Amino acid sequence: MIIESGRPTLGQFLHGLEPTVATMLEATHRDKVRSVRLPVLVIHGEEDSLAPVQQAVDMFHDFASPNKRMLTIPGAGHNDLLNLGRREYFEAIRSFIAGDSAP
DSSP, rough: EESSOOOOOGGGGGGGGGHHHHHHHHHHHHHHHOOSSEEEEEETTTTTSSOOOHHHHHHHOOOOOOOOOEEEETOOOOOHHHHHHHHHHHHHHHHHTTTTTOO
16 A cells, blocks of 8 residues: 555544544544555655644554555655655655565
């Protein structure tokens, strides 16, 4: 599984929902993240203001997979990962798909 600019919570997607429904959906979402045992690659911009990098780090740590990797692209935000980290981005994906040892 490859996640680009992801987040471990539903955040603003819960606005407007009844609090008990929002709480239940959030708990279900977090349980799903914690259940992932597939190989995981998380790619995230260091300066992402929509999904702060710390949230991506938290999500990365929550995955149950023993085979997980994270690439943080310096200076990148939510939508400019390729512009600022094209080489690193595609190298991380190539390495992940090839099954190379995690860095």
